[in-house]
Structures are given as C-alpha cells and as structure tokens.
Amino acid sequence: MTSTHRRLLILVAAVLVLAGVGTGVVLHAAARADQANQPHPGGPTVGAGRLTLDQKSRLMFVNAAAGPHRTAVASVPSTDPGGGRTASGLKCARFYAAAGTGICLQSDPGVLEQSNRALLLDAGLRTRRTYPLAGTPSRARVSPSGRFVAWTVFVSGESYSSAFFTTRTSVLDTRTMRLTPSLETFSITKDGTPYHASDINFWGVTFATDDDTFYATLNTADKTYLVRGSLSRRTVTTLTGNVECPSLSPDGTRVAFKKRVLSRTDLWHEYVLDLRTLRETPLAERHSVDDQATWLDNRTVAYALPSDGDVHSTDLWTVPADGTGKPRLLIAGASSPAPL
Template identity: 85%
Template sequence: MTPFRRRLLVLVTAVLLLAGLGTGVVLHAADRADRANRSQPGDPAVDSGQLTLRQKHRLAFVNAAAGPHRTALASVPSTDPGGGRTASDLKCARFYAAAGTGVCLQSVPGVLRQSNRALLLDSDLRTVRTFPLAGTPSRARVSPSGRFVAWTVFVSGESYSSAFFSTRTSVLDTRTMRLTPSVETFSINLAGEPYHASDVNFWGVTFAADDDTFYATLNTADRTYLVRGSLSRRSVTTLVQNVECPSLSPDGTRIAFKKRILSRTDLWHEYVLDLSTLRETPLAERRSVDDQATWLDNRTVAYALPTNGKVGGSDLWSVPADGTGTPRLLIADASSPAPL
C-alpha cells in the first residue's frame, strides 16, 4: 500500500468513527428526551395555555413534570399551588421575573457541546434580546422595578460543591441594554481594605428596590462572604462570612441564604439574616438546600429540593421566614419560582 493510500485509509476510518460517535450521542440524547417526555401515573396535570407576566396572584416556575411540557415555563394560582398548571411554549433551565420583565436561561444540548443563552423577555414572554452565556445556567434574578437583570453561570464545574469550579455573574441594564459581562470587574472592599485576588468568584445576585444596591456571594481563598454592592459605583463591600445565594425580602430588611454546615462539607441549611442587626435565624428546613431561595411574601420563602426517586428532578418547598413552623410541599416537579 502506498503512503498516500495509507493516509487516505486512516482519514476515512477516522471520519467513520466520528460519524458513529456523533450518531450515538444524538440517539442517546433522543432516547433520554423521549423518556423524559413520557408522562407517568400520578404526574400533575399540565395544559397548554396563555401565560403572561402581567397576570396577578400567580406563581410562575419551570415545570419539571415528565411529558411534553417538561422544562416549560408554567404557572399556578398563588392560592392553589398544587392545582393544575398552565404551561407556555417557552422552555428554560432557570427563570425569574419581576415588574413585567423576565429572564430565561436556556441550555440546549448539541452533538459536541451544549449551547447556553439568556433570553430577556417582555411581559408577553416575547424575546427582546438574546445573550450568549459563557457556561451552564445556575442563577437568575430581576430587580423589583424590572430594570436590572442578573444571571450566574458555571464556567467550569457543575455545582458549588465541586472541588474546582468557576462562576461568572453578569448584570444587564434593560433600559440602556448595557451589559456588565462579569461583576469581577467591580472593586472589592474586604474587612475595610481594598482587595484583589485571582480566585474571586461572584454568584447569586439579589436586587434592592432603589435600582442601585444589590447583594451577592463573594468567594475567595476558600471563604464565602455576603457583599453589598452599588451598580453605579461598580463596587462591593463584605458584610459577613458563610453566606451563599442571598435573596432579599420584599421589604428589603432581611436576606434568606444558604449556610454551609461544617467546613468542607456539601451540606447547606437555610437561614435568614436581619440586615440591621446581622442576626441569623435558622429556618425549620433541616435538609440540605442547594438553591437560591425566593420570597413568596415577607413571611415565607420557597426553595427547590431534589425529588425522591427521580434523577435530576426537583420539588418546590416553602417554610416560614421566622424560624417557626415546618416545611411544606409547595409544588411537586418544579423549580425557579417567581411570584407574579
């Protein structure tokens, strides 16, 4: 065999192997999607219908129930969260909305890599702008006025419990469409001193009502901090340690957050921090919560927990914000709650 034919044979063999691999990946993904789209006995009733962000007294969320509406944005009446759900055509990995502005983070599988993007939505769920994401969707928030939108993605690693992970948090001004690709460009004041480090990560932005103040998690040197930031000054200041995924209450006085229990463990418990006194109150939920909680009102927070017996599934639970009571199931097979 001549050298030319030998090289040609190697090339043809490589092409066939790659084609077979691509076909196998596609078929595997299709099989998983088909299984996820088959409803099971006992699954909640989900019907197609009109969903807008102008609807009052409804709770929007990402539907996790098996069937054709899996990952679709859906809603239920706030007074009957366990009732039948109405699903839109929009599918999201993460979602949030406020004041008629929504953000939908999508992750679309591909043959060789997945495509991640953020959709800025108007009140009719129409896409206003699309932004490519640098990694896997993790967190999303909208300011109370709807002016600012924030999202966090994993650039490497798949969870906050990974040994090595990196995040990128972006903030969008929906009035000017100015995008801050990374909050890491903001100046940092840690314990009263300017701080610079190469290992800085931010995640879990939550906005105050003044369209300037925000709170987030800062991670550096194996420690996490709650920071209060200013969008206009492009700066953050640390407040307390061991605070992750903060969520500001509607009245702006408290922060719900997950607190790591014991150093170097992958267990988090839900707490509420009083911003005036920095006093922490443990909530009645004693299971490990790896989520950014959402305030349903000034008295109640909601969060996602893995569904028993369903790989990759989650349910929404709620608990009183004052540390009393007991957790209760809010919506089965759901995530990313957003009160409308």
Template identity: 80%
Template sequence: MTSLRRRLLILVTAVLLLAGLATGVVLHAAARADRANRPRSGGPAVSAGTVTLDQRGRLTFLDAAAGPHRTAVASVPATDPGGGRTASNLKCARFYAAAGTGVCLQSDPGVLRQSNRALLLDTRLRTLRAFPLAGTPSRARVSPSGHFAAWTVFVSGESYASAFFSTRTSILDTRTMRLTPSLETYSIVKDGKPYHASDVNFWGVTFARDDDTFYATLNTANSTYLVRGSLSRRTVTSLAQNVECPSLSPDGTRVAFKKRVLSGAALWHEYVLDLNTLHETPLAERHSVDDQAVWLDDHTVAYALPADGEVGGSNLWSVPADGTGAPRLLIAGAASPAPL
C-alpha cells in the same frame, strides 16, 4: 504501500469509531428525552396555554414534572399552588421574572458543543434580546422594577459542591441593554480594605428596590461572603461570612441564604440574616438546600429540593422565615419560582 494501507485502515477505523460514538450520544440523549416526555400517572394536571408576566396573583415557575411540558415556564394561582398548572411553549434551565420582565437561561446540549444563552423576555414571554452565555446556567434574577437582570453560569465545574469550579455573573440594564459581562470587574472592599485576588468568583445576585443596591455571594480563598453592591459605583463590600445564594426580602430588611454547615461537604442549611443586626435565624428545613430561595411574601420563603426517585426532578417547598413552623410542599414537580 503496506504502510500506507495500514495508515488508511487506522484512519477509517478512527472515523467509524467517532461516528459510532456520536450516534450513541445522540441516541442516549433522545432516549432520556423520551423518558422525560412521558407523563407519569398521578402527576400534576398540566395544560398548554398562555402564560404572561402581568398576571397578578399568579406564581410562575419551571415545570419539572415528567411529560412533554417539562422545563416549560408555567403558572398557577398563588392561592392554589397545588392546583392545575398552565404551561407555555418556552422552556428554560433557569427562570425568573418581576415587573413584567423575565429572564430565561437556556442550555441546548449538542454532540460536539453545548449552546447556552440568556433570553430577555417581555410580558408575553417573547424574546427581546438574546445573549450568549460562557457556561452552564446556574442562577437568574430580575430587579423588582424590572430594570435590571442578572445571571450566573458555571464556566467550569458543574455545581457549588464541586472541588473546583468557576462562575461568571453578569448584570444587564434592561432599558439600555448595557451588559456588564462579569462582576469581577467591580472593585471589592473586604473586611474594610480594598481587596484583589485572582480566585474571585461571584454568584447569586439579588436586587433591592432602589435600582442601585444588590447583594451577592463572593467566593475567594476557600471562603464565601455576603457582599452589598452598588451598580452606580461598581463596587461590592463584604458584610458577613459563610453566606451563599442570598435572596432579599420584599421589605429589604433580611436576606435568606444557604449556609454550609459541614466544612468540605455539599451540605447547606437555609437561614435568614437580619441586615441591621447581622443576626442569623436557622429555618425549619433540615434537608440540604442547594438553591437560591425566593420570598413569596415578607414571611415565607420557597426553594427547590430534589424529588425522591426521579432523576432531574424537583419539588418546591416553603417554610416560615422566622424559624418557626415546618416545611410544607408548595408545588410538586417544579423549580425556579417567581411570584408575580
């Protein structure tokens, strides 16, 4: 009987400890959410309203300013990016849009399990289809035609700076809803030869205008490569080494990318690669950029940098794509830009 009581006491104690731990996690998350939902004095002017993806001359992004609209899809006039912003009621961890089609990656933390999903959106930000994600949202892109969407998640690890991480990149045909769950099913040609390895990872898709060609990062054997892919042939071919998170220019001739400049460290600089000559041009930004840049036009790229003194906050910056000039603040308290 004494032994039975002891076991029951241990069981009850364990249950109470687990219940207390779960309560603590919930309260901590609620406290963090409360702090994030408090607007900061001097922050950008944000008003709730309608955001659509057919508003030409607008720049959409995720609001990253402290306040109730944080992580909401928002927009500003492209000619006045520092002006007042309109925020929708849709919140995302990553976002991108083109040709009236949007993709929103969401991550809802739970006590026991995190829920991640990708939402395919119409012009009014209404969900057309939802897809479960195998991990934490990382990158999202839509083709210039709106006919294809791509997203990358971390299956393990939390960033590209982690010693060990694994990604999964999916591509969706938005017309047929046919999903390629993983680019790892594509055939790989590296250095002119067929390539097979168990450690292959892809991330950072960017689409060309022909609805067939795309570019992405291939990681294998502790090295990264820019690859050119074909959706119809389901193949990728390596083009250059030490290229991450490519972003194709509107004219299709160049790729902006982040390049690791210190081996073994989370330090990247932004470059532009000429696809015809493979000549690399370092851009004027000297901070480490851990983002997939976006071309605002054929001459300017934008990217996010952490906001000083604000946990989880970020600002959007822009810089000339030819290596001249200097970085300038584009939008304070913002991330995931997508010019309409």
C-alpha cells in the same frame, strides 16, 4: 488471503462495530429523552396556554414534571399551587420575572459543544434581546422594578460543591441595555480595606427596591462572604461570612441564604439574616438546600429540593422565615419560582 486483504477486513469490521455502538448510544439517549417526555401516571395536569408577566396572583416557575411541557415556563394560581398548571411554549433552565420583565437562561446540548444563552423577555414572554452565556446557567434574578437583570453561570465546574469551579455574574440595565459582563470589574472592600485577588468569584445577585443596591456572594481564598453592592458606584463591601445565594426579603430587612454546614462538605442549610443586627436564624428545613431561595411574601421562603425517584427533577418547598413551623410541599416537579 493476503495481509492487505486481512487488514482491510479488520478495518471494515471495526467500523461496523463502532457504528453499532454509536447507534446504540443514540437510541439509548433517544429512549431516555422519550421517557422524560412521557407524563407519569398520577402526575400534575399540565396544559398549554398563553402566559403573561402582568397576570396577578400567579406563581410562575419552570415545569419539571415529565411530559411534553418539561422545562417550560408554567404558571399556577397563588391560591392553588397544587392545581392544574398552564405551560407556555418557552423552555428554560433558569427563569425569573418581576414588574413585567423576565429572564430565561437556556442550555442546549450540541453535537460538539453546549449552547448557552440568556433571553431578556417582555411581559408577553417575547424575546427582546439574546445574550450568549460563557457557561452553564446557574442563577437568575430581576430587580423589583424590572429595570435590572442578573445571571450567574458556571464557566468551569458544574456546581458550587466542585473543588474547582469558576463563575461569572453579569448585570444588565434593561433601560439603557448596558451590560456589565462580570461583577469582578467592581471595586471590592473586604473587612474595611480595598481587596484584590486573582481567585474572585461572584454569584447569586439579589436586588433592593432602589435600583442601585444589591447583595451577592463573594468567594475568595476558599471562603464566601455576603457583599452589599452599588450599581452606580460599581463597588461591593463585605458584610459577613459563610453566606451563599442571598435572597432579599420584600421589605428589604432580611436575607435568606444557604449556609455551608461543616467545613469542606457539600451540605447547606437555609438561614435568614437580619441585615440590621447580622443575627442569623436557622430555618426549619433540615435537608441540604442547594438553591437560591425566593420570598413568596415577608413571612415565607420557597426553594427547590431533588424529587424522590427522579434525579432529573426538583420539587418546590416552603418554610416560615422566622425559624418556626415545618417545611411544606408547594409544587411537585418545579423549579425557579417567581411570584407575580
């Protein structure tokens, strides 16, 4: 056998081995996907149905329970959150809705790169507009009137615990369809003086009822701040430090937020901040909460925690907003709650 023949045989063998490895990887991924689409015994009852954002006394969320409706926007009665859930045909990584306006952030893994987009939804969950996203979906909110929508994505890094991450937060006026691609274009007042820096990041927008005021997290120089912003003036002002993912109460007097406990750790505890006095109240949840909480009413906040035994799923929990009581399971296998 000549050296040329030997090299040819080695090349063919290498191609066959690589093909076999590639096939194995594809089959393994397919098996994992198929397993994720199989309902777990004893899991929640999930059925397909028509959902709208003008239904009253409903709680909408992203279904995280295993089965064919995983990641679908689903709904349960507010009075029976643990009951059977109705799933739409819309699938989202993050979701929120208010006053007949919805926002759905989608992330589809592709062969060469991940595809991310934001869908502006009408009351029938139909897509009004589609916007490409610069990174992986992280947070989404709609103003109480339904006029403004905000979303945050990770442009680099995959979590707020990463040593190197960059976020981009956008705000859309659904009346004029004017998009502010990044809050980083807003003027910043920090500790009473104008502030400029190259490392600024914003995330976790929450809106007031006046269609102008909003709150968000500002990160710079390895510190986080709660800022109050004005959409019309395109300004933000720092209020206090160590506040992440704020969520404004329905009455506009308090902000629920996650507070980093112990410097340089990836642990957050839930607190509520009185906006008048800036007094902080720790909530009864002692697990680390990496989520933007949602107020179900003026007394109760909801948030997601990882599910036991399923690293790809979360459960929704609630806790009293005054620091009393104890956490209670709201919906197993769910995320992104939006009370209608």
